[in-house]
Amino acid sequence: MLSSDDKKKYMQLAIKEARKAEKQGEVPIGAIIVDPEGKVIGTGYNRRELDEDATQHAEMIAIKEACKNLGMWRLIDCSLFVTLEPCPMCAGAIINSRIKDVYFGALDPKAGACGSVIDLFTVEKFNHHPHAIRGLFHDQCAQMLKDFFRAIREKQKAQKLAKKTENN
Amino acid sequence: MLSSDDKKKYMQLAIKEARKAEKQGEVPIGAIIVDPEGKVIGTGYNRRELDEDATQHAEMIAIKEACKNLGMWRLIDCSLFVTLEPCPMCAGAIINSRIKDVYFGALDPKAGACGSVIDLFTVEKFNHHPHAIRGLFHDQCAQMLKDFFRAIREKQKAQKLAKKTENN
Numbered sequence: 409m410l411s412s413d414d415k416k417k418y419m420q421l422a423i424k425e426a427r428k429a430e431k432q433g434e435v436p437i438g439a440i441i442v443d444p445e446g447k448v449i450g451t452g453y454n455r456r457e458l459d460e461d462a463t464q465h466a467e468m469i470a471i472k473e474a475c476k477n478l479g480m481w482r483l484i485d486c487s488l489f490v491t492l493e494p495c496p497m498c499a500g501a502i503i504n505s506r507i508k509d510v511y512f513g514a515l516d517p518k519a520g521a522c523g524s525v526i527d528l529f530t531v532e533k534f535n536h537h538p539h540a541i542r543g544l545f546h547d548q549c550a551q552m553l554k555d556f557f558r559a560i561r562e563k564q565k566a567q568k569l570a571k572k573t574e575n576n
Numbered sequence: 577m578l579s580s581d582d583k584k585k586y587m588q589l590a591i592k593e594a595r596k597a598e599k600q601g602e603v604p605i606g607a608i609i610v611d612p613e614g615k616v617i618g619t620g621y622n623r624r625e626l627d628e629d630a631t632q633h634a635e636m637i638a639i640k641e642a643c644k645n646l647g648m649w650r651l652i653d654c655s656l657f658v659t660l661e662p663c664p665m666c667a668g669a670i671i672n673s674r675i676k677d678v679y680f681g682a683l684d685p686k687a688g689a690c691g692s693v694i695d696l697f698t699v700e701k702f703n704h705h706p707h708a709i710r711g712l713f714h715d716q717c718a719q720m721l722k723d724f725f726r727a728i729r730e731k732q733k734a735q736k737l738a739k740k741t742e743n744n
Contacts (some may be wrong), residue, residue: 456649457649459643459649460643460644460647460648460649461640461643461644461649462639462643462649462650462651462669462672462673462674463631463636463639463640463643463669463672463673464649465672468631471630471631472629472631475627475628475629475630475631476628476629479628480628481624481625481627481628481629481630481632482630483630495668495672496664496665496667496668496671496689496696496702497664497665497666497667497668497669497671497672498665498668499664499665499668500663500664500665500666500667500668500689501630501631501665503664503665504630504631504633504663504665505630505631506630518701518702518703519701519702519703521664521668525699525701525702526694526696526699528664528694531693531694533685533686533687533693534664534686534687534693535686535687
């Protein structure tokens with residue numbers, strides 16, 4: 409059973425992963441997986457653009473690493489911490505890998521598959537139902553994304569202005 | 577636009593991939609991806625047990641290969657052929673990679689995310705809506721799975737009987 413301090417520590421590690429994405433110009437999303445003893449067995453950050461691979465989300469990379477580290481595809485009683493609500497692909501991978509608890513920070517009203525758009529974890533027919541804990545460090549995770557997209561918009565605006573000035 | 581003969585040819589290639597899984601003791605599921613010109617740019621078969629990796633479904637492997645081959649994460653106007661209805665993870669990856677058409681063989685009443693349990697492709701809020709074509713070579717694909725699971729049951733039965741005989 410994870411303590412409140414543990415949960416904070418693990419989400420801060422996921423945020424640290426997200427910062428690695430940000431530094432490389434990727435949307436800042438990070439994830440980590442911990443085993444039942446609290447050992448970090450998987451980490452990942454969004455690398456979709458860096459790798460030009462639609463499947464390279466933070467959670468997928470962390471799940472693959474955790475499977476490799478445990479030497480098995482079942483991540484029984486493991487917990488996943490991720491800075492943004494998982495999309496359908498990642499929520500599906502969480503179900504497939506039998507992860508028990510999923511802590512996420514910011515909600516995703518456009519693609520969230522753990523309650524925001526749909527809730528894959530509560531579909532009765534599926535053979536595993538992870539437990540979702542929503543909104544851990546919500547403000548910090550959401551702010552990180554807002555800041556990233558604002559910086560992009562400002563950069564685009566500055567580029568447009570520079571082009572306009574050039575043409576005049 | 578793919579002709580009827582093309583579709584048959586591509587689904588037979590997906591079945592050929594599934595046979596590779598079967599030969600290695602994996603549940604026989606295979607997938608291929610073709611670009612708008614009809615060139616095969618990704619292939620994959622289920623390797624979950626072989627790789628001890630919950631994400632190693634046929635579709636995921638094919639999508640990763642196609643992204644690598646095209647050098648981009650968007651598989652615009654590409655088609656995916658798979659012998660079994662995609663699960664939520666794979667249906668999510670199909671949405672994320674912007675695949676246009678998805679042809680699948682057997683239905684999956686336990687985990688199918690393209691109509692059988694849920695339908696991720698028709699969720700209005702998602703930013704891409706692949707077109708699903710259900711039941712191409714349905715009988716052949718379904719039979720392949722039935723034969724595989726029957727053979728496993730018979731093997732287990734024989735092992736039980738051998739153990740019982742040993743103990744008597």
